[in-house]
Amino acid sequence: MPTDTATRPSPSALTARLPERVRVGYWTRLVPLLALLAAVTHIPSFLRPVWSPDEGYLATQARMLADGGVLYDTVVDRKPPLLPWLYQACFAVFGSGSLWPLRTLAIGAHLATAVLLASIARGRWGNRAGGAAGVLYLLLSIGLSPEDTQAATFEVFMLPAMVAAFRYAERRRWLAAGIAVALCSLTKQTGGAVMLPVLWMLYQDARWRGVPWRPALAKTSFGFALPIALVAVILTKPKGFLFWVVTGSGDYASFGSNWLQMLGRAFGNWAILAAAALGFLAPLGHRVWRRLRHRPLPVRGEEYGSTVDLWVWLLSSVVAVSVGFHFYGHYYLQLMPALVLLGVGAVSTGAVRWKPVLVYSAVACTFFWGLAVFWPGQKLNQTAEVATAVAARTSPKDTVLVWGMHPELYWLADRRPATRYLTAGFLTNYSGGKDDQKVGEQYSVSNAWQTFDAELAKGLPEVVVDDSGTAPYQPGMVPRIESLLDTHYEVVGITGDTVIYRLRKG
Structure with a gap:
């Protein structure tokens, strides 16, 4: 008795039925x-x-x-x-x-x-x-x-x-x-x-x-x-x-x-x-x-x-x-x-x-x-290393603040941001490729610092990653960030030009 496969048209037969223009x-x-x-x-x-x-x-x-x-x-x-x-x-x-x-x-x-x-x-x-x-x-x-x-x-x-x-x-x-x-x-x-x-x-x-x-x-x-x-x-x-x-x-x-x-x-x-x-x-x-x-x-x-x-x-x-x-x-x-x-x-x-x-x-x-x-991956390797360190020092329920221009750290570390402003640019007007003028707290997005302070008032991030290097928004040039780090955090790791801070206990 013939099977279904024996009577089923072959792919080539189905293709042949298509119009020639197709x-x-x-x-x-x-x-x-x-x-x-x-x-x-x-x-x-x-x-x-x-x-x-x-x-x-x-x-x-x-x-x-x-x-x-x-x-x-x-x-x-x-x-x-x-x-x-x-x-x-x-x-x-x-x-x-x-x-x-x-x-x-x-x-x-x-x-x-x-x-x-x-x-x-x-x-x-x-x-x-x-x-x-x-x-x-x-x-x-x-x-x-x-x-x-x-x-x-x-x-x-x-x-x-x-x-x-x-x-x-x-x-x-x-x-x-x-x-x-x-x-x-x-x-x-x-x-x-x-x-x-x-x-x-x-x-x-x-x-x-x-x-x-x-x-x-x-x-x-x-x-x-x-x-x-x-x-x-x-x-x-x-x-x-x-x-x-x-x-x-x-x-x-x-x-x-x-x-x-x-x-x-x-x-x-x-x-x-x-x-x-x-x-x-x-x-x-x-x-x-x-x-x-x-x-x-x-x-x-x-x-x-x-x-x-x-x-x-x-x-x-x-x-x-x-x-x-x-x-x-x-x-x-x-x-x-x-x-x-x-x-x-x-x-x-x-x-x-x-x-x-x-x-x-x-x-x-x-x-x-x-x-x-063969594109060089040194910066990515450093970012991945920092993300691994952040994940090791936090739990999934903890929040993290990345003070820099590399928001991929949040994603690679699989940790929630402590603020809606994922880069320091929103709070300082810094932008890659521009000069150092008009960079600082006073040039932030409208009401950004008030919103930022309100977010941190609900709970400080467990870890702060300072990825600013020598940029014009480094903590020493932004008093609020400098005060935040000096008052509540201690250095727990340095990778390249990136510094990892952790919230002080007690």
Whole structure:
């Protein structure tokens, strides 16, 4: 008697029944390739528990939220809420002991970005350009310091919505474009800069097609406002959302006086990104130079008609990277989609062959991949050693205060923070990459010290970790912290430039 397996169709027979366009179609062939490339380029992300303080901050936030914390009240940050909620959701499903689920989702975000870029490029310059755009983006996506490209942080998860907003706009789907801009902004504020090219395309569409612009603008505005209103009014506290996401970062984003250091970081990261992208930036630069040198600028956008919106997008991204004058490497991820499309357009419409472009990009990617694998881990090792010491000197019910800029200590030690302010920056206005001016108690976030004192009045932390080193917020320069340590604590350990204090008994 025949069994079920004998009559069941084989996998090859099932595949043969699929329509030919699905079996051998463009996306059926391209997406698996991009998925494999996204995974391979970001394998190093799984090689260490934490890559950046942002990951540590998000992980600690997620644990606080899971313990009953309230975002923008007892859990605070200057960032929008989508990524903290994503961390919290992953921890609820997979546990909070590892960031591998977030790293996996980050690979998915890179893949989604690559597919969307491929769709845009394919629509403009054909199938080959589409595939090249997806591949070149993934090769470029690790073309900065590994701490900036291998971490599961804000910019990575912002990119799919940003590219989707542009794609919807060029297809005149204004409501969807507005929603995508909102999602991008709710991941990181500077993601909202993509609204500029969206509005540019809306204006150009109305201008050239002779259609009213007001209905399209109304759809875009409604799509943008609805998700933000939902989050700000219903899912969080409106006053807290407004302060922490919109109005409360003035001093943090101010222009420092050490402009040489600022310019060094800005142009240094530009140079790294340019070196990684030189394969397609060189043809792009040559094409722009020839047109400016030998031909008059187009009068009404005819000659640049297929790329002017991309230049507007790039300009908006440059402005977004410059906001706050910090110029951290991970900010430059926002530039990559527009740069890739401009480069692909230059190669597709020029005399340059694809092979040298792809070969150079692959070689550069290999260099940055190897850099990530062998990236020095001394600071992480020290942080892990301190976290182990803190865990050994405390119990799970004890609280800890980390006086520094490395909130990953809380997560690695698996101990609750004694305060909602997870870095000393909230209490002193210190920010990495700025000078020592406007750093001190008097420059703190509004009412931060009153809140901090009230939190410690409920119970002093069992351990205080002074991770300030020689920074301008070290305890000797912040009287309240100095008094706290002198009055209630004793030194129980020193690791590198980090000092561990424990609460005196009796």
